[in-house]
Amino acid sequence: MEHTPGGRRRVRRGGFVSREAAREGLRQARELEGVDADPAVLTLSAWLERWLATRTRLRPLTRTSYAEHIHRYLTPHLGAVPLEELTPTLVQEAFEQIRHRTTPAGGQVSAATVQRIRATLRAALNTAVREGLLASNPAQGLRLEPGAAERPVVWTEQAVAEWAHGGVRPAVAVWTVEQTRHFLQHVGEHRLYALFHLAVMTGLRRGEVVGLRWPEVDLVGGTVRVVRQLQCHRGGLVELAPKSAASRRVVALDHTTLGVLRRHQWHQQNEAETQGRVWDPRGWVFTAVRGGPMAPDRLSRLFRTLNSESGLPPVRLHDLRHGAATLALAAGVELKVVQAMLGHASIVLTADTYSSVLPQVAREAAERTAWLVLRDAGRTHRRGSVRRVNKGLVPPRSHPGPISRRDRFR
Numbered sequence: 026m027e028h029t030p031g032g033r034r035r036v037r038r039g040g041f042v043s044r045e046a047a048r049e050g051l052r053q054a055r056e057l058e059g060v061d062a063d064p065a066v067l068t069l070s071a072w073l074e075r076w077l078a079t080r081t082r083l084r085p086l087t088r089t090s091y092a093e094h095i096h097r098y099l100t101p102h103l104g105a106v107p108l109e110e111l112t113p114t115l116v117q118e119a120f121e122q123i124r125h126r127t128t129p130a131g132g133q134v135s136a137a138t139v140q141r142i143r144a145t146l147r148a149a150l151n152t153a154v155r156e157g158l159l160a161s162n163p164a165q166g167l168r169l170e171p172g173a174a175e176r177p178v179v180w181t182e183q184a185v186a187e188w189a190h191g192g193v194r195p196a197v198a199v200w201t202v203e204q205t206r207h208f209l210q211h212v213g214e215h216r217l218y219a220l221f222h223l224a225v226m227t228g229l230r231r232g233e234v235v236g237l238r239w240p241e242v243d244l245v246g247g248t249v250r251v252v253r254q255l256q257c258h259r260g261g262l263v264e265l266a267p268k269s270a271a272s273r274r275v276v277a278l279d280h281t282t283l284g285v286l287r288r289h290q291w292h293q294q295n296e297a298e299t300q301g302r303v304w305d306p307r308g309w310v311f312t313a314v315r316g317g318p319m320a321p322d323r324l325s326r327l328f329r330t331l332n333s334e335s336g337l338p339p340v341r342l343h344d345l346r347h348g349a350a351t352l353a354l355a356a357g358v359e360l361k362v363v364q365a366m367l368g369h370a371s372i373v374l375t376a377d378t379y380s381s382v383l384p385q386v387a388r389e390a391a392e393r394t395a396w397l398v399l400r401d402a403g404r405t406h407r408r409g410s411v412r413r414v415n416k417g418l419v420p421p422r423s424h425p426g427p428i429s430r431r432d433r434f435r
Contacts, residue, residue, distance in 0.1 A: 067158070068105055068107055069107075072158070073099060073104075077095060084256065084265060090145075091145050094141065095145065098126070098142050102123060108159065113166060113167070116146070116164050120142075120169065124136075136170040137175070140169060140171075146164045150162045175195075175196040176197065176378060177344070177348075177378070177379065178198050179198070179199055179201060179351070180198055180200055188338050194339060197347060198339070199344055199348040199351050200338075204337050205348060205352065208335050209221065211331065211335040216296075217311060219285045220324075222282060225345055225348065226282050227278070227349060228349030229346070230346060231324060232254030233251050233253075233272075235255050235318060237311065238308045238310060239308045240308065244290075247283055248276065248278060249276045250276075251267055253265065253266065255320075271368050271370040274365060300316060303315050303316070304316035305318070324342065329342075350366075350375070353366065363375055
């Protein structure tokens with residue numbers, strides 16, 4: 026045992042005949058006063074637990090995600106390694122093993138998940154560097170497959186057929202206009218119909234829609250103010266600020282949605298009168314049966330049940346948000362407006378996420394491109410032959426112009 030200049034005791038032990046013996050020696054050493062801050066004996070597992078415990082400003086879901094990364098992946102593969110002995114090679118080998126692990130669902134860990142696990146480890150080790158426990162971050166130069174974000178895939182007839190016959194399901198999927206209309210008709214008599222209608226039309230996040238209170242809904246001006254969200258945490262609900270500054274926003278509502286919300290408010294007032302004193306007085310727009318807030322996880326389970334009962338191909342509740350953006354773009358709404366509606370901080374994120382569009386929009390784009398290219402062919406070929414070659418492609422002599430909103434949604 027030796028004393029460092031700062032008065033901290035450093036314990037060094039070696040000559041262990043096996044890894045198990047070394048771990049036992051480490052356990053005994055950690056029982057000595059003061060050694061828990063020494064990178065020579067402080068294991069990565071112990072450091073990760075300490076790091077997570079000191080992150081006091083994490084949102085509940087972020088904390089849950091970090092904890093899962095630590096307990097399910099990092100601790101089993103690297104937890105016993107002393108912090109001082111952690112090297113880029115060890116980290117690289119561990120992540121190769123993580124990448125080939127089997128998930129509870131039976132598949133392999135996705136590249137995007139591996140990237141998020143690396144981000145957790147890198148953040149924890151950056152803190153260790155700042156506190157002087159490490160000279161550099163051994164996870165900084167880790168080589169991984171790029172974790173490309175999943176983009177929404179539309180449930181076209183071909184995609185539905187592949188799902189029906191082979192169970193092939195996109196990770197992120199959105200309904201077509203007809204499918205969305207079918208779902209809204211299916212849930213038309215449900216007490217929370219207005220919630221699903223609002224989610225479909227505005228793309229509010231799950232936590233945002235259950236976090237709405239009536240003072241934030243302007244039924245005269247036709248707007249909704251997003252000022253909070255609800256998240257599940259340790260068996261209860263917590264109120265949080267929106268995800269980012271851009272998420273704190275005002276969303277415009279169409280006349281139909283306003284009518285739906287007015288009817289919902291009327292039905293809710295009748296429910297409150299029936300319940301009497303039991304009714305929650307905080308004024309939640311969408312509630313459980315006694316007026317309390319609707320838990321996001323419970324809402325997701327309800328949506329899955331309704332989705333299954335509707336006979337439609339499966340989507341997640343969050344995919345209604347993707348669907349709202351895709352339908353808005355199909356209706357000709359400008360990308361900047363869609364960005365503001367969704368509360369994205371960057372228009373680049375909006376453009377990248379929704380690069381896939383509805384099939385009819387893609388067909389219209391193809392027709393217009395063909396018209397632009399082929400309209401000049403008639404100037405150099407005989408008119409009759411051009412018409413035969415371009416039959417079915419060339420629009421009328423006048424420019425087709427913008428496609429009306431009503432025509433897009435037929």
